[in-house]
Amino acid sequence: QVQLVESGGGLVQPGGSLRLSCTASGFTFSSYAMRWYRQTPGKERELVASISAAGATTYYVESVKGRFTISRDNAHNTLYLQMNSLKPEDTAEYYCYRPGYWGQGTQVTVSS
Secondary structure, eight states: OOEEEEEOOEEEOTTOOEEEEEEEESSOGGGSOEEEEEEOTTSOOEEEEEEOTTSOOEEEOGGGTTTEEEEEETTTTEEEEEEOSOOGGGOEEEEEEETTEEOOOEEEEEOO
16 A cells, blocks of 8 residues: 655754655656645645655745755655755644645644
């Protein structure tokens, strides 16, 4: 069965960095475009970044451009989100997504 397992979240000070990972199993990872979403309580889930199956094409929501980098390692079935210059407004639960499937989420908290 398809599984997406996120890790790497935590508490970080403003200006700090985190790298999220999403380990995929149960499907041919290299055949699917992947996405990172985030959600805060009371708000809709927001698309943060996406990457094509081969990794050649990426997309970022305007608010994270220049600070976040999405990447993937198809040999190891892993999706990444490098987050730099973090701001308090980046605080959210972050989710890995493949069409039809969600991970369980990992919490990112940016606070001093």
